[in-house]
Amino acid sequence: xxxxxLVECLTNVARITLSDLADLVARLxxxxxxxxxxxxxxxxxGSFGSDSDLDLLLVLHESELPFTFVTxxxxxxxxxxxxxxxxxxxxxxxxxEPGSGWGADxxxxxxxxxxxxxxxxxVADAARALKNRELATPTAAEAxxxxxxxxxxxxxxxxxxxxxxxxxxxxxEARLLxxxxxxxxxxxxxRRLRWRGDKEALRYWRQHEPALLADWRSAVGELDLKRKVTxxxxxxxxxxxxxxxxxxADLDLVQPGTTTVGDDAPERALRAWIDLVSG
Numbered sequence: 001x002x003x004x005x006l007v008e009c010l011t012n013v014a015r016i017t018l019s020d021l022a023d024l025v026a027r028l029x030x031x032x033x034x035x036x037x038x039x040x041x042x043x044x045x046g047s048f049g050s051d052s053d054l055d056l057l058l059v060l061h062e063s064e065l066p067f068t069f070v071t072x073x074x075x076x077x078x079x080x081x082x083x084x085x086x087x088x089x090x091x092x093x094x095x096x097e098p099g100s101g102w103g104a105d106x107x108x109x110x111x112x113x114x115x116x117x118x119x120x121x122x123v124a125d126a127a128r129a130l131k132n133r134e135l136a137t138p139t140a141a142e143a144x145x146x147x148x149x150x151x152x153x154x155x156x157x158x159x160x161x162x163x164x165x166x167x168x169x170x171x172x173e174a175r176l177l178x179x180x181x182x183x184x185x186x187x188x189x190x191r192r193l194r195w196r197g198d199k200e201a202l203r204y205w206r207q208h209e210p211a212l213l214a215d216w217r218s219a220v221g222e223l224d225l226k227r228k229v230t231x232x233x234x235x236x237x238x239x240x241x242x243x244x245x246x247x248x249a250d251l252d253l254v255q256p257g258t259t260t261v262g263d264d265a266p267e268r269a270l271r272a273w274i275d276l277v278s279g
Contacts, residue, residue, distance in 0.1 A: 018072065018073070018074040018075075018079075019074065019075055020074050020075050020077075021039070021054065021074055021116070023074065024037075024074060025037060025116050025117055028058075028117055029117060029119075032061075033060055033061050033062060034058070034059070034060060034061075034117065034119075035059040035060060035061050035086040035089075035118075035119070035120065035122055035123065036057075036058075036059035036086075036089075036115065036117055036118045036119075036122065036123030037056060037057070037058055037059070037115075037116045037117035037118075038056065038057040038059075038110055038111060038113045038114065038115050038116065038123065038127075039054065039055070039056055039113050039114050039116055040055050040056070040057060040109065040110040040111075040112065040113025040114070041055040041113070042055075052077075053077065053078040053079060053080065054074065054077055054078070054079040054080070055079075055080055055082075055110070055113075056079065056080070056081045056082070057081070057082050057083075057084065057107070057110035057111070057113070058070075058081045058082070058083045058084075059083075059084055059085070059086055059089055059122075059123055060083060060084070060085055060086065061085070061086050062085060063085050063087050065083055065084075065085055065100055067083055068082070068083045068084075068100060068101055068102070069081065069082060069083060070083065082102055082106060082110065083100075084098065084100050084102055084107060085100055086122055087099075088100045088102070088107065089107060089111070089122070089123065089126045090122070090126060092104045092107045092108060092126070092130065093125070093126040093129040093130055094129075104136075105135045105136050107130075108130050108133055108135060109135060111123070111126060111127040111130055112127070112130075112131075115127065135194060136194075137192045137193065137194055138188070138189040138190075138192050138193070138194070138195075139192075140192075140262075140263045140265075141256070141261070141265060142189055143189050143190045143192065143242075143243065144243070144256075144265070144266045145255065146182070146185075146186040146189045146190055146240075147186075147190060147240050147243045148253050148254075148255060148266075149182075150179070150182060150183075150186060150236065150239075150240060151246070151247050151253050152253060153175060153179045153182070154233065154236060154246065155249070156175065157172055157175050157176070157179065157229060157232075158229075160172045160175070161225070161226070161229055169225060172225060172229065173225065176228060176229070176232060179232065180216070180219060180220055180232055180235075183216060183232075183235050183236065183239045184198065184201050184202070184205075184216070185201070186239055186240070187201070187205075187209075187212075187239045188201065188204075190239070190240055190242050190243050191242055209238075212235060212238055212239075215231065215234060215235050215238075216235050218231055219231030219232050219234075219235055233246070252270065252273060252274075254266070254269045254270045254272075254273045255269065256268070256269035257269065260272075
C-alpha cells in the first residue's frame, strides 16, 4: 500500500481559520505558554498597505520550542511569525546570542515594533533594554564570500555559454535566474550595508543608483542569451566595484578556513594554498 504524501499527511491535520489580527491576539491571550506577540516591519508603522504582508514575533515561555516559524493567513493577509523563547529574548537583552536559531538582530529589530500582547511585561522590558542597541552590519568575511561565489558563477556561466551543448545553454539561463538576484543582495553586503528586503533594495537603487537599476532591469528582461550575459557582467563589475570588481581569470578563488580571520584572511588563505601546491 502506498504511503500518503507529505501534503496528504499535512492536509489531514485539523486546520484553523484566523479572521484578522485581533482574532489571533484574542486566541493567544488565552494561552499561558504565550509570553508575548509583537508586530514589526511595515505592519508596525504607517506604511502597511492592502498588498502588504504581516510580520509577527511570537514569544513563548517554553525553552524547547515546538515550532520556530509559521506562514499563515489572517483573512486575505499573508502572515509570517518568527517564534522565539522568552529565554532568547532575555538573552539578547543581556548581550548574549540566542539559542533557538533566530539571530539577535532579528529579535532586536522585531522588538522595535508594536507590542500586541505582553501579559507579564517581559517583552516590553527587553524592548526598552534594546532600544539603543545597534544592529550588526555585514562583515568583511561575508563580503568576500559574496564576491568569491559570484566570481565562480561568472566563470561557470562563461564556460556553459561557450558550449555547443543545448543543455549547457539552458543551464546559463538557470544560473542567471539566481545570479542576477544575487547582484541585488550582494550590492549591500559588499558595501557593508544591512539588507532590508527586495523592495527596499530596489527603492535604494532607484534613489542612489538609477543607472545601475536601469541596466539591471534591462539584463533581467533581455531575451537574447549572449546579450543577457553581457548585461549581467556589466552590472557585476559595478556591484562588486568596492572589492575590485571582476577577478582575473587565472586567479584562484580560495575560501578562508574557519580559523583564518581578519580583513586579510582572503589573502592569507590564497597564500596558504599557493604554498601548499608550490612543493
